[in-house]
Amino acid sequence: MPYVNIRITKDGATAEQKEQVIRGVTHLLRDIMGKNPATTVVVIDEVDTDNWGIGGETVTQRRKQGK
Template sequence: MPYVKIEVTREGVTREQKQQLIKGITDLITSTLNKDPHLTHVVIQEIHLDDWGYAGEQVSVLREKGITAEKK
């Protein structure tokens, strides 16, 4: 039973985008590992920006400063 957990920051990921992720990951595991898609579980967890840290700071604070991972 494959289990995949995707964590993203809570920034407006749409229902359709989540469905694309779930379908794409399931298809990849099915074709690569020959696993039954009915036994494949994909969980998407959205994390509030205050609860995600990067380079020693909360992402919410970095965004307020106009800093992104690409700019560091």
């Protein structure tokens, strides 16, 4: 009964990509650790680039600088 939280920047991930990630992570935990897929929960959070920082800068700032 794992709980998985995936946080990514909001960059137009499609419903299909999210379905594939959810299916993939669920199968991975079943195959490697024997976890029951029926009770595996996966929640994806899509975060605005103004609200995501790495290296002391927001992703918005980094993209403006071509990083």
